[in-house]
Amino acid sequence: MKERFATGFDPFVIPFLIGMGFVLAYCAYGILRILFQLSREDRRRFLLSLVTPATALKNIWDIFCNCLLHVKLWKRNRLLGFMHSSIAFGWFMLILLGHVETVLFVPHRINLFYYPIFFNYFVAETDATLRGAALFFLMDFFLLLILVGIALAIIKRVRSRWFGMRRTTRPSFLDTIGLYSLWAIFPLRLLAESFTAHISGGSFLTIPMNWIFRQFFGNNLYMLPCWWAYSIALCVFMCVLPFTRYMHIPAEMMLIPLRNAGLRIRHPRKGFARVEVLSCPGCGVCIDACPMSADKANLKDCTVYLNRQIRRGNERRIREISDKCLLCGKCEELCQVGVEGPALRIAQREMRQYAVEPDYAAVDMAALREAASGSKVLYFAGCMTQLTPAVGKAFESLMHKAGVAYTWMDREGGLCCGRPMLVAGRRDAAQKLIDRNTELILSSGADTLVLSCPICYRIFTEAYHLPGVRVVHYSRYLQGLVLLGRLKxxxxxxxxxxxxxxxxxxxxxxxxxxxxxxxxxxxxxxxxxxxxxxxxxxxxxxxxxxxxxxxxxxxxxxxxxxxxxxxxxxxxxxxxxxxxxxxxxxxxxxxxxxxxxxxxx
Amino acid sequence: MKEKVLIIGGGIAGMEAARQLQALGCSPLLVEKEHGLGGHVARWHKLFPDMLSAESLVTELEAGLSGVTVYRHTEVKSINRLKDSYSVKLSNGENLVVRAVLLATGFRLFEAAKKEEYGYGVYDHVVTNADLEAWMNGFPDERMPEAPRAVGFVHCVGSRDIKAGNSQCSKVCCMTAVKQAIEMRERYPQAEVYCFYMDLRLFGKKYEDFYIGAQRDFGIHFIRGRVSEVGETIDGRVQVKAEDTLLGKPVKVILDLLVLMSGMVCNPSASALAPQLRLEIDSDGFLRSRDNVAGILESGRPGIFYAGACTGTKTVPETLAEARAAALRIYQYLQA
The missing domain is CATH 3.40.50 (Rossmann fold)
Known part of the structure; x- marks a missing residue:
């Protein structure tokens, strides 16, 4: 293997360098900005997690599984998984193998950014290069893998149902440019490498194509236009990347370490929330997942569009989408990158100012404390159970049959668990209720709190701090009574x-x-x-x-x-x-x- | 030859229309899915505002049916339009060809159990207005307390309630509640009677007098405010929480009996027939008339007419008047 050009340079690499430089600078700036947006404590936690071996390893493993192999997508639909992982993993391998080739054959050029990408243009095969055949084969293999992935992506545009998706996102204008340039990159690379294969060498894909081209165009193939086109396609893709959904490629690599460090959304737009929004690949899995899509009027109110509107800064739509959502969490459950649709919406709701803050000072705490005391087991029915009396009555009868002494703490009225306020984005008002309920429960001397409403149960497990009190949903509690033989x-x-x-x-x-x-x-x-x-x-x-x-x-x-x-x-x-x-x-x-x-x- | 007219529904509208059509020289065929005629009114005790016995009204209407073919325990299985008539298949296997069809399918009482917060079917002493009338007619009901000290009435159960899927006013329940409240008070003079209402719609002749009498002569408590929650005390009594919006204060009352004023919704058998005849359903779930001023009886399809509560909530006199008007309208249609 020998170099064809002493300078190791050709002007066609300039578009690539512009694109690469832009995207690296943008990401570096982005990372710094996110880091500064994090609270001091979060930042410390994040940086510490990066140097903690366990989390660092987990980060690498998660990035490998999710960003390259798309394991979650495979579980959902094999074709969809194959499509994404063939492009992502194939591209990664092309870049990696390009570097391996450079290191092996022209080690003094490794400091040039573009060399591994355009390796085939800059080198010529010599008689002694048979040891490169394995690498050439792998390069062609992964290129073929990507091309199959791209072909599937094109099919998916028309037949999304084959990929297990009823509806997909409507791409925005820039998304379309990004999409077409991404589709163009790999066929152009195949062309460019095929045009060069009689000089640089190639494998099962590029050599036959080179032979065919020579039958048409003669032995003096003019290869530069293909390399220019390849470089320009890369440039276009990288220049639009920060403004399209393809931003998820770098953003997800940031999201995974942030999440592994245990960070949560603290600001509706900045820091963690920003990374989540940017990590949305716009795949549209959440459109089918969203229960509101039963009605066509709500099709544009699922998480993928929330993320898009947050990126655009369309406040009216952000508010509309955030307020409409049922917070059922199905989009989050199915999301491949783990964008927390409900939490993101609650954070948007928290931006709203209210003229009147609820005041619970008039609540007769003494009476409630009196009602809550008396036994080791407390039952908190919550307002919804009060409105469906059959539930409370059945629970009461079961407790009676099992012979459990318990106190129905809000039978004569009580305080709200706080979850409605919390999901409405009124954290302070919710906290007031949480504090009062906590006081009631702790002062009662009970060691078990049974809840029949999952809405209450969720906030009691997530936001309450009740040391020494077992918070349990009645399904679990009754199962326990059955196991003990107290209920037959x-x-x-x-x-x-x-x-x-x-x-x-x-x-x-x-x-x-x-x-x-x-x-x-x-x-x-x-x-x-x-x-x-x-x-x-x-x-x-x-x-x-x-x-x-x-x-x-x-x-x-x-x-x-x-x-x-x-x-x-x-x-x-x-x-x-x-x-x-x-x-x-x-x-x-x-x-x-x-x-x-x-x-x- | 006498023209045949099919009347679907043997309630008061169907009976009255049949009687009038018979008198006009037509041949009405009355189809009733149950054994007894008279529909909801037959199960009622007394009718406001004159406290007329419902039974006597039904008996009177039934007496006018001599010569009318009545199919009891029968339902219409299918109806098909012929050139200028309708071919009807009945559940008893008979096939009829009729010139005109009158839908007098009436209403169905809103299922009070759907308003779960009121505890119908859950608590021991919660009944509906219809249950109360049946009990007054002598049908034993174990939910009725021996000697109640307090009785409550909840207005607008499933009426004017978007949550329950009905935005319409059922029209008769305000007055029914006032009537039943007075009747309970007469039976149990020692009992306190409460009515929980949103607002009272006492539009008919003598209704307002009734309402004033209920307050002045019978001391019935009217509390303006929707019931928020119904619970049960340890001794099995019903505990009602509401807000008295006139006083701006929450109230809590313990009762021995709670009566839910279930509203009216369209009879599902009318909704089932509608697609076969390509009849439209209005936004309130009832059948849609050609218009709601001068064309209430008209369906918009030739030979198909409406009478009574199938097009909306109606009182007994309104239903009877509509039945007579429908009979005349059908007679004119057959003459033309």
Whole structure:
């Protein structure tokens, strides 16, 4: 292998250098900006995590699995996974192998940025280069892999259903430019390398193509236009990259270490939130995931469009999208890079100013303290359970059957758990409620707090600090009573389909216990979309602006999914889902406690 | 030859229309899915404002049906339009060819259990207005307390309630609540009676007098405010929390009986027939009339007419008047 040019330079590399220089400078500036936007404590935590071996290794592993291999996408749809990983991993390998070639054959050129990329132009094969054949083969192999990926990407534009997606994002203008330049890069590279293959050498792809070209154009192939085109395509792609969805490539590599360092969204736009927004690849998985997409009017209100509007700074749309969302969390569950759609929206809501702050000073704490005291087990029903009395009554009856002494702390009225305020973005107001409830619970002397509403349960586990008190959802608690033999269940032959409430399932990760409990009392069928992919009932208090007509479409859509299981009745473990479904369901909807109560002896 | 007219629904509208059509020389065929005629009114006790016995009204209407073909326990399975008539298939296997069809399918009571917060079907002493009338008619109901000390009425259950899917006013429940409140007070003079209302719509003849009498002569408490929550005390009584919006204060009342004034929704059997005849459904879920001023009886399809509560909530006198008007309208249609 010998160099063809003593200078090691040709003007066609200039566009590439411009693009590369721009994107590196932009990313360096971006990283510094993000670092300065983090709070002092977060920054310290992040930098420390980078030098901690365990997290550093985890970062590398996660980046390898997610950014290059797209493991999560493979799990979702193999074709989609193959498409993304072939492009990402293939491209990475081309760059890596380019460097290996440079180091092996022309080590003095490794300091030149462009050399590994345009290696084939600058070197000529000698008779002794057979040891390079393996590398040439790999280069052609990975190029072919990428080309297959690009072909799939083009097919996906027209037939997205083959890739398991009903709807995909509408790309913006710059996205389209980025997309076309990305598609152009690799065919142009193939052309350029094929035109040069009789000089630089090649493998199974480039050599035959070179032979074909020579049949057409003669032995003196004029190769420079191809290399120029290849370099310009790279330049265009890298110059538009920061302004397109392809920004997710560098941003995700930043997001993974930030997340592994345990950072959370603290500002609606800056720091962690900014990295999350930039990490959105705009794949559109969240469009199909969003329960609101049952109604076409809401198609542009899912997380991918929130991210786009935040990047554009369109305040009116940001507010509209943030307020509309039900915060069911399905987009986050399915998101390949882990953009926290709900948390991002709550952060936007927190920017709103309210003229009146709620004041809970008039609450008669002495009476509530009195109502909460008396036993080791506390039951907090919450407002939604009060509005669906069948749930509370069934729970009461079960506790009576099991002979558990307990206190229903908010039976005569109590304080809100604070979750509605929290999701509305009113953190301070929520904190006031949390403080008061904490005081009530701690002063009661109880060691167990049972909740029947997943909305309450979520905030009690996430935002309350209750040392010495076990906070437990009633599905888990009742399961415990069954295991202890204090509740005896008889299995009925009614078949229920269990609907996973958003707050309990995706919110708190409780999927198995309700099913285990239900399975002892009745038959269970599963809906097509279940567990993490369960569809929000539409009643969620997460949405500030959806009206009842809009929610009805969502509820009916969720019910269709449950009907597909052909169960006799619907079971759920959330009073809000219960109330919402019973409004429109064509078969009975029952809470878990009711079902257990009926079958207990 | 007498022209045949099919009347779907043997409630008061269907019976009255059948009687009038018979008198006009047509041949009405009355189809009723249940055994007894009279629909909701047959299960009612007394009718406001004169406290007329509902039974006597139904008996009177039924007496006028001599000569009318009545299909009891029968439903319309399908209707097909022929050139200038309709071919009808009944659930008893009979096929009829009729010149005109009158839909008198009426309403269905809103399912009070859907408003779960009121605890119908959950608490022991929560009933609906219809349950109360049935009990007054002598049907035993174990939910009724022995000697109630306090009775409450919740207005607008499933009416004017977008959450429940009904935005329309059911029109008769305000007056029904006032009537039933007075009846309860008469039966149990020692009981306090409360009515929880949004606002009272007492539009008909003598309704306002009734309302004033309920306050002045019977001492019934009217509390303006929606009920927020219903609970049960340890001794099984019903505890109601509401806000008295006139006083601006929350109120809590413990009752022995809570009566829910269930509103009216369109009869599902009318909604099922509508697509076969290509009839439109209005935004309130009832059948859509040609217009709501002069064309309430007209469906917009030749030979199909409406009477009574299938087009919206109606009182008994309104329904009877519509039934007579529909009979005349059909007679004119057949003459033309």
């Amino acid at each position: 269940l008889e299995k009925s032959d009614i078949c229920y389909v269990y609907h996973d409430p958003c707050e309990l399932g995706r919110g708190c990760g409780i999927y198995a216990e309700p099913r285990k409990l239900l399975g002892q009392a009745a038959m269970i069928a599963e809906a097509p979309q279940t567990k993490g992919e369960s569809i929000c009932c539409g009643g969620s208090l997460g949405s500030i602006s959806l009206d009842f007509a809009a929610r009805e479409a969502i509820t009916r859509h969720a019910l269709e999914n449950l009907y597909a299981s052909h169960a006799d009745a619907i079971a759920t473990a959330c009073p809000l889902c219960l109330a919402t479904f019973s409004r429109y369901a064509n078969r009975p909807v029952r809470d878990l406690a009711e079902i257990i109560d009926r079958s207990s002896v």
